[in-house]
Amino acid sequence: xxELFHRKIERSSIGFAIAIVAAASVGGIIEIxxxxxIDGTVEEAPDMRVYTPLELAGRNIYVREGCYACxxxxxxxxxxxxxxxxxxxxxxxxxxxxxxQWGSKRTGPDLARIGGKYSxxxxxxxxxxxRDVVPESNMPAYAYLARTPLNLNDLSQHLAVQQTLGVPYxxxxxxxxxxxxxxxxxPDTDFASGVSERYGEATQVRAFDGVATQVxxxxxxVAYLQVLGxxxxxAYQNTAAPxxxxxxxx
Amino acid sequence: xxxxxxxxxxxxxxxxxxxxxxxxICVLIYAFWPSNRKRFDRAKKSILDQDDKPWK
Amino acid sequence: MIxxxxxxxxxxxxxxxxxxxxxxxxxxAFGNSNQxxxxxxxxxxxxxxxxxxxxxxxxxxxxxxxxxASYYDxxxxxxxxxxxxxxxxxxFMGVWVAAQLAWPNLAFDAAWSTFGRLRPTHTSGIIFGxxxxxxxxxxxxxxxxxxxxxxxxxxxxxxxxxxxxLFCVLAVSGYFIGVTQSKEYxxxxxxxxxxxxxxxxxxxxxxxxxxxxxKEPHIYVANWYFMAFILVVAMLHIVNNLAIPIAWSSAKSYxxxxxxxxxxxxxxxxxxxxxxxxxxxxxxxxxxxxxxRAQRPIFSYRLSILSFWGIVFFYMWAGSHHLxxxxxxxxxxxxxxxxxxxxLVPSWASAGNALLTLNGAWDxxxxxxxxxxxxxxxxxxxxxxxxxxxxxxxxxNALSHYTDWTVGHVHAGALGWVALITFGSIYTLVPxxxxxxxxxxxxxxxxxxxxxxxxxxxxxxxxxNSGIIQGLMWRTYTGENTLAYSFVDSLVAxxxxxxxxxxxxxxxxxxAAIGCYNIWMTVKAxxxxxxxxxDAPETAAAVPGE
Numbered sequence: 001x002x003e004l005f006h007r008k009i010e011r012s013s014i015g016f017a018i019a020i021v022a023a024a025s026v027g028g029i030i031e032i033x034x035x036x037x038i039d040g041t042v043e044e045a046p047d048m049r050v051y052t053p054l055e056l057a058g059r060n061i062y063v064r065e066g067c068y069a070c071x072x073x074x075x076x077x078x079x080x081x082x083x084x085x086x087x088x089x090x091x092x093x094x095x096x097x098x099x100x101q102w103g104s105k106r107t108g109p110d111l112a113r114i115g116g117k118y119s120x121x122x123x124x125x126x127x128x129x130x131r132d133v134v135p136e137s138n139m140p141a142y143a144y145l146a147r148t149p150l151n152l153n154d155l156s157q158h159l160a161v162q163q164t165l166g167v168p169y170x171x172x173x174x175x176x177x178x179x180x181x182x183x184x185x186x187p188d189t190d191f192a193s194g195v196s197e198r199y200g201e202a203t204q205v206r207a208f209d210g211v212a213t214q215v216x217x218x219x220x221x222v223a224y225l226q227v228l229g230x231x232x233x234x235a236y237q238n239t240a241a242p243x244x245x246x247x248x249x250x
Numbered sequence: 251x252x253x254x255x256x257x258x259x260x261x262x263x264x265x266x267x268x269x270x271x272x273x274x275i276c277v278l279i280y281a282f283w284p285s286n287r288k289r290f291d292r293a294k295k296s297i298l299d300q301d302d303k304p305w306k
Numbered sequence: 307m308i309x310x311x312x313x314x315x316x317x318x319x320x321x322x323x324x325x326x327x328x329x330x331x332x333x334x335a336f337g338n339s340n341q342x343x344x345x346x347x348x349x350x351x352x353x354x355x356x357x358x359x360x361x362x363x364x365x366x367x368x369x370x371x372x373x374x375a376s377y378y379d380x381x382x383x384x385x386x387x388x389x390x391x392x393x394x395x396x397x398f399m400g401v402w403v404a405a406q407l408a409w410p411n412l413a414f415d416a417a418w419s420t421f422g423r424l425r426p427t428h429t430s431g432i433i434f435g436x437x438x439x440x441x442x443x444x445x446x447x448x449x450x451x452x453x454x455x456x457x458x459x460x461x462x463x464x465x466x467x468x469x470x471x472l473f474c475v476l477a478v479s480g481y482f483i484g485v486t487q488s489k490e491y492x493x494x495x496x497x498x499x500x501x502x503x504x505x506x507x508x509x510x511x512x513x514x515x516x517x518x519x520x521k522e523p524h525i526y527v528a529n530w531y532f533m534a535f536i537l538v539v540a541m542l543h544i545v546n547n548l549a550i551p552i553a554w555s556s557a558k559s560y561x562x563x564x565x566x567x568x569x570x571x572x573x574x575x576x577x578x579x580x581x582x583x584x585x586x587x588x589x590x591x592x593x594x595x596x597x598x599r600a601q602r603p604i605f606s607y608r609l610s611i612l613s614f615w616g617i618v619f620f621y622m623w624a625g626s627h628h629l630x631x632x633x634x635x636x637x638x639x640x641x642x643x644x645x646x647x648x649x650l651v652p653s654w655a656s657a658g659n660a661l662l663t664l665n666g667a668w669d670x671x672x673x674x675x676x677x678x679x680x681x682x683x684x685x686x687x688x689x690x691x692x693x694x695x696x697x698x699x700x701x702x703n704a705l706s707h708y709t710d711w712t713v714g715h716v717h718a719g720a721l722g723w724v725a726l727i728t729f730g731s732i733y734t735l736v737p738x739x740x741x742x743x744x745x746x747x748x749x750x751x752x753x754x755x756x757x758x759x760x761x762x763x764x765x766x767x768x769x770x771n772s773g774i775i776q777g778l779m780w781r782t783y784t785g786e787n788t789l790a791y792s793f794v795d796s797l798v799a800x801x802x803x804x805x806x807x808x809x810x811x812x813x814x815x816x817x818a819a820i821g822c823y824n825i826w827m828t829v830k831a832x833x834x835x836x837x838x839x840x841d842a843p844e845t846a847a848a849v850p851g852e
Contacts (some may be wrong), residue, residue, distance in 0.1 A: 016525060017514060020618060030526050034262055034638075037255040038567055041635050060558070064484040066422030066493075076631035078704055080781040083789055091633035094565035099489050102569050102632065106708040107407065109793040133412070136798050140406070140413040140420035157552040161560050164550065259637070270619060277615040281608045290611075293524045294603040297452055297594060302738075304377060305454040305521035 002159035045234035050167055051227070052199045053181040054215075055154045058224025059160070061217050062101065070139070072103030073228065074110040082250040087235040096167050096231075108139055113229030120208050123222045146209055146218040150185075152178040166188065173198050185219040186212055308363040309378045310373065315460045316364045320357060322465060326472075327353035333497070336555040342497070345476055345557065352472050373460075377450045379739050381463040385443025385733055388471055390822050392435025393725075397815040399428040404808035408801060418482045426481045426493045432720065433491065433583065435474045440728045441587040442467055442509070445532040447735060448594045449513060452529060453520030460571065462512045469505035473498055485557045489568075491576050491609040492546050496559040499547040506540050525811045527610045531590035534618055538582040546575035566633055570626065575624035584719065586617060588727050589656055592687075596660055596680045600670065605662035609655050616652025620645050627698035630707060639695070646698030650691060657688030675751040679730030682759060686722025693718060705777040710803070712771025720815055721762040729754065729821060736825055746827035750820050757817030764810030772803035 015089065051059060075081050077088045089112050093115035094100050103110075118126075127145060130137040155177035163169040173180070176194060183191025184205050192205050229235070281285065308316060327350050334346030403424045406412045413419045450457060457463050477494035480486060486493040494502070513536060517525060549559040565572045597604050604610060613844050626634060626642030661684050664671055671681050697706050706712060731752055737744050745751060779799065782790040 014514060014518075016517075016530075017380060017533060017537060020530075020537050034255060034258040037253075037258055038570060038638075041255055042566060049588070065420060066481070066486060066488055068488050068490065069422050069425045072708055074632050076704070076707075078631055078781070080783075080789060082749075083368040084780070084793070089633050091566040094569075094633070097565050098560045098563070098568065098629065099487060099572070100565050100568040102487065102629075104628065104708070105710075105712065106489060110708075119498060134794060136794050138407050138410045138797065138801075138804075140410060140817075141415055142420070143419050145416060154552060154556065154558075158558070158560075161550050161552050165560060165562060165564070167564075193394070273615070273619065277612060281611045289524050290607040293522070293526050294597070294607045296522065297526060297598060298601060298603060302377070302451075303375060304450070304456050306375075 028058060042091045042095055043234065045090075045232040047201075048092060048095070048232035048234070049200055050096055050162075050169060050173075051231075052184055052195060052203060052223070053159060053173075053177040054150075054184040054220050054223045055227050056158060056162075056224075057150055057152075057155060057181060057217075058220035058222070059097075061221045063099070063112070065142070067111075068101045068103045070103075070105060070107035072106050072110045073100075074102035075110055075112050081110070085110045086229065090235050092234055093229070093232060096162075098162070098165065102163060108137075111228055113225045115230040116227040120206070120222055120226065121210065123225055124209050126223065142218075142221075144221065145221055146216055148217045150181065150215045150217050150220050152181050152215065154192075155181055170198070181220070182215055184223060185215040188212075307384075308360055310369050310380060311460055312368050313364070313529075316360055319360050319464065320364065321460050322461070323353045323357040323360065324395065327357070328828040337557070338555065340481070340555070341483050342366065342555060345480065345485070345497070348479055349472065352475060358466060360844045363739060374456055376456070378446075378457040378460070378463060381457075381467050382443045382446050382735075382736055383739055385439050385446065385467050386736065386825070388467070388754035389436055389439035389728070389732070390818070390825060392431055392439055392474070393818050393824060394815070396428055396431030396436050397811065397818055399424055399431055401808060401811045401815050403428055404796070404804065404811050405418050408808055410802040417484070423481050423484065423486075424847075426486060427478045429491060430474065430477050430481070430493065432630060433579075434477065436470075437469075437584060437587075437724055437728070438470060438474065440732070441532075441535065441591075442470060444595075444735065445513065445535075445587070446732055447739075448526075448528050448532065448590060449516050452526035452594070453517060454522055455516060455519040458515035459512050459514065461502055462508055464530075466505055466509045466512060469508070473502045473505060476501070480557070485630075487549070487559070487561065489546065489561065489572050489575075491579055492543070492572070494547075495557050496547070496549050496551050497557070499543065499549075503540070503544060504674065506543070507643055508534070510536050518840065526594070527588040527604075528594040528605065530611075530614050531586045533595065534614070535582050535587035535590065538578060538586070538618075542575045542578050542582070546571055554821035569632070570634060570638070573628040574622075574625040577628060578621055580719070581617065581621035581624070584724050585621075588724055591615075591731045592656070592660055592680065592684065595727075596677075596684070597663060599674070599677050599680060599730070599734045600664055600667050602663055602667055605659050605665070609659050612650035613659070616655070616758060617649070619704050620649045620652065624649060624698065628707075629704065630700050630703040636797055643700055645697050647695050650695040653691035653695075654688055657684050657691070658682035675748065676730055676733040676745075678755055679726050679733065679751075679758075682755075683723050683730060686718060686726065686762070690718040690723055706773060706783070709773040709776040710769045710800070711773025711777065714766045714773055717762070717769065718766045721758070721765060725818075726758060726762075726815070729818075730760070732821075732825070736828055740829050741833050742828055742831055746831060750824040754817040754821045754824070757813050757820070761810045761812070761814030761817065764813065765807055766810075768803040768806035768810060772800045772807075775799055813838045 073089070073094070075085045075087070075089045079186055093112070094102070100194070124146070126133045127142040128144065129141045130139040154180055156174055159169045159177045160176040163174055176198065179191050180195045180198065183193070183197045184191060184203070185208055186192065187205050187207060195205055196203055204223065204226055208226070209218040311319065330346045330349030330353060332346070333349060334343050337343030337346050400413065403421055406421050406424070413421065417423070446457060446463060462720060473494070476498040480498065481493060485495050487495060513533065517529065547561075548563070549561045551559040566637055593604060593610060623641055623645040626638045629648045630639050630643070661681070664677075664681055667677075671678050696702055697712070697715060734747055736742070776796050776799070779791045779796040780793075784790045
């Protein structure tokens with residue numbers, strides 16, 4: 001019986017292809033099926049907020065520049081990591097991250113909780129030329145970010161796609177994306193008040209790159225770095241030794 | 251019936267294992283089926299001949 | 307090469323190229339001046355560059371000989387040349403990014419040349435450019451010879467080869483201008499991914515149709531590996547790259563997988579890309595070119611079947627070992643570890659099978675550097691799969707993950723296994739394809755071999771050292787129970803190893819350049835008058851018992 005069956009598979013190459021699919025994909029699908037529902041295992045964090053348009057734009061710069069090649073955003077459940085970087089990362093903290101940037105290599109330190117640890121001024125100086133701030137650093141200089149104005153035009157489209165994918169952006173947020181991005185980096189304008197209204201009072205509204213007249217890619221990236229690990233406080237409540245997130249340095 | 255994460259995990263952990271074992275047994279039978287020996291011997295030697303034309 | 311096509315085949319080739327150029331034009335028009343527009347222009351140039359030779363020979367005389375009486379080798383030849391060109395590009399980028407880690411100012415303060423943008427040009431250039439072209443070329447060769455049948459198509463092999471290279475060009479050129487999904491080893495954006503699906507489906511159909519024409523009753527095991535490579539890579543590629551572009555006129559897209567799901571899908575893809583792109587396909591090469599070169603049948607055919615199914619089955623779950631101690635549920639991590647350890651069995655079965663095939667022909671391994679390339683590849687395959695299973699064990703991974711040890715492990719596989727088996731196969735294949743008696747220079751193959759071995763060993767020893775030092779420094783505590791080293795302390799300790807690593811990579815690059823020269827001189831040489839025979843020694847040794 002088995003013999004007959006095998007001969008038959010072998011006779012036709014299509015049968016053979018089906019056998020490979022059976023082994024790899026049917027087997028694989030039985031195996032990986034739970035992963036499609038794995039979001040069901042993600043913990044609740046009612047205080048979790050979405051990225052503002054400026055932070056999302058900053059995240060997209062982080063993605064564009066391939067920062068994941070040297071920086072992780074995933075603090076493992078190991079004592080030395082928790083002591084070095086802060087409470088270990090929870091799944092919920094990256095639930096709005098597309099793609100996730102957990103990374104696989106730390107040529108530089110983990111960034112999952114970098115938000116609020118350094119001042120904006122430090123970040124800008126560091127990105128302009130890392131060796132001005134950390135002489136031993138081997139990170140590339142990103143001075144061009146400060147020279148490049150941020151593209152605000154398509155931010156509504158970005159938010160709209162995220163909304164389609166299930167990120168809880170309201171229609172109002174989508175509509176005002178460009179204005180909010182501008183407002184977050186240019187304080188003391190009418191646009192700025194809209195940001196706090198829509199994304200919460202705790203949202204950091206300031207001239208991240210130190211220049212309050214225009215919005216650059218530097219503004220966006222620093223805004224993103226400053227919110228990393230600060231979208232929810234869930235991680236601080238979940239650890240064995242509860243603590244509060246540090247007061248942000250401005 | 252609602253298919254939640256735990257249902258799928260239970261399904262994978264049980265049937266995935268049976269599937270793997272069943273598949274492995276089939277492969278073993280195939281590899282060691284006596285009459286396949288000749289076929290395998292032929293296959294492994296036939297790549298060594300130096301004929302460089304398609305067969306008609 | 308175009309003279310081997312009939313008039314109607316030249317027409318369909320032109321039609322396809324015009325269609326591609328029109329798509330490029332649309333991309334350029336809708337993309338306006340953004341990155342999609344740049345890629346539209348690249349697509350148009352690519353199509354035009356191929357259209358020119360086709361159109362200029364469109365009315366040339368049609369082929370008179372019976373094409374079915376010979377194998378279709380032209381696309382294989384071009385594939386090998388492309389593979390070597392990508393090898394030089396990818397390895398050069400590798401040496402450059404390695405040097406940037408030691409001397410960061412080598413980015414020259416430009417956007418396109420920062421480490422983050424260049425690093426995927428290295429990985430994609432090597433994996434997809436060099437590895438992919440080598441796989442396509444050798445799979446076309448192996449499937450024809452083992453089936454005793456010509457490829458089932460005249461235009462489709464070209465479509466697969468050039469279509470695939472268009473994907474590679476779009477991917478790599480995109481990284482320079484900031485088009486990337488930043489999903490490791492799947493960085494190319496949505497339109498390049500869609501295009502790859504079209505190419506890949508054609509590849510699969512072509513392969514299947516060629517197998518269906520075979521005159522041998524049994525499908526030789528090397529083809530199984532190539533088929534698994536084609537099929538599973540398609541599956542992985544599609545699932546991992548499901549994404550929604552923000553607009554049809556934009557290069558930017560968002561993956562449909564969020565956070566933890568993305569992490570799992572990404573590493574399910576990432577690890578199986580290692581399994582089915584960098585392992586299965588190259589095992590296909592091993593199972594054909596090693597026996598042919600040694601003129602000895604594979605030690606155990608049964609073992610090769612068992613290890614085939616073992617690899618196809620076990621790899622599927624191994625991906626989660628990339629996510630130990632992360633926010634992924636614990637049971638998924640444990641399962642990933644278990645399957646990774648189990649993988650050692652089929653992996654070592656393959657490596658052992660290859661080495662036992664050579665048992666009794668060691669004198670030839672000593673005298674023939676081409677065979678030695680393949681022998682060394684099998685050894686490195688055995689070592690790096692052992693290392694892989696070892697690193698997948700959770701407590702070991704706690705130390706090794708995020709460090710250079712992983713990078714060293716990947717390169718033990720990529721340099722030691724993938725590149726060496728490819729060079730061995732190419733050196734076997736080139737004289738056969740171009741009907742030369744042997745390679746231009748055996749001495750240059752020796753040089754290439756020893757440079758490659760030296761480069762690989764320097765590289766992986768440097769990375770073992772730096773990785774373990776890094777991992778230990780991160781977790782060292784002082785007597786007062788505080789962390790002993792800052793992150794920067796660990797970085798400072800890396801510099802000597804980063805320099806050594808760049809040097810090892812440079813040796814490997816020089817070896818590949820020598821290989822290119824040797825291939826070029828072989829192609830240029832006068833064809834031999836004797837009918838083509840592989841330039842391996844004639845004596846077939848006794849077949850070892852199973």
